[in-house]
């Protein structure tokens with residue numbers, strides 16, 4: 475990116491960005507890309523050591539200010555606490571990346587696991603968009619970027635609660651995109667497909683699938699945000715093709731069945 479474009483980005487979305495879910499994977503890649511554009515970043519995730527290491531690296535590599543806030547966004551009041559930690563900062567960009575999932579048959583997973591999915595993936599972004607978006611709208615500039623998933627396009631057996639919350643993020647972003655555009659706030663839902671992150675590896679997939687590099691997803695998302703290509707970006711050509719197939723070509727029932735087969739192939743233990 476040229477120095478001019480980085481400065482333009484900083485003027486629109488700086489001086490501070492909040493990255494919720496910043497210690498690894500796509501969140502870490504967002505934090506690195508934003509610091510490279512000269513934004514100060516407030517990093518949030520559960521693991522303090524990983525956040526501190528990233529904070530030190532960003533300060534050393536890019537000369538930006540970095541704050542780290544360790545919290546569990548599944549806990550009651552955590553999203554509000556994160557917004558509180560940003561209260562004395564001029565936040566021009568929220569990137570919400572953190573997510574929880576409960577993989578497997580819906581009824582076999584404890585209700586608490588599904589409720590955590592709801593808290594991290596739906597309640598959290600809602601609270602943060604409301605709390606941080608208000609100041610952006612008053613200032614007349616800013617951005618809200620929600621990282622969601624291809625899974626949010628239709629029901630997904632074996633990932634039912636996760637897919638439902640990912641749909642929530644897409645629809646929330648669409649509504650806010652139209653509502654906040656006249657107030658100078660750009661909104662984007664970035665639908666990622668399978669991406670090479672620690673989170674994807676930790677889900678222990680049993681089959682190989684094509685993976686995108688986190689940096690490629692982030693570059694597309696930040697480009698789409700700043701070119702005001704919202705409300706929804708599907709990152710990656712293959713994923714765009716898949717999204718077209720699932721949401722435009724296949725009947726809804728067939729799309730759900732295909733997602734079921736693909737998810738069980740990835741996660742089901744082979745039978746005896």
Ligand SMILES: NC(=O)c1ccc[n+]([C@@H]2O[C@H](COP(=O)([O-])OP(=O)(O)OC[C@H]3O[C@@H](n4cnc5c(N)ncnc54)[C@H](OP(=O)(O)O)[C@@H]3O)[C@@H](O)[C@H]2O)c1
Pocket residue numbers: 494495496497498499500501502518519520521524545546547548570571572573574594621622623624665666667668669670671672673674
């Ligand atoms: N990777 C994929 O294949 C893929 C595909 C589609 C969509 N996505 C979406 O992309 C986003 C990021 O996924 P990823 O693969 O980069 O995940 P990841 O590697 O697991 O990273 C998730 C980040 O969120 C933080 N986090 C998770 N739960 C949290 C909690 N309860 N409270 C605070 N922070 C929390 C994690 O840090 P701590 O562990 O330190 O808390 C980490 O920094 C998610 O929204 C996901 O739905 C990913």
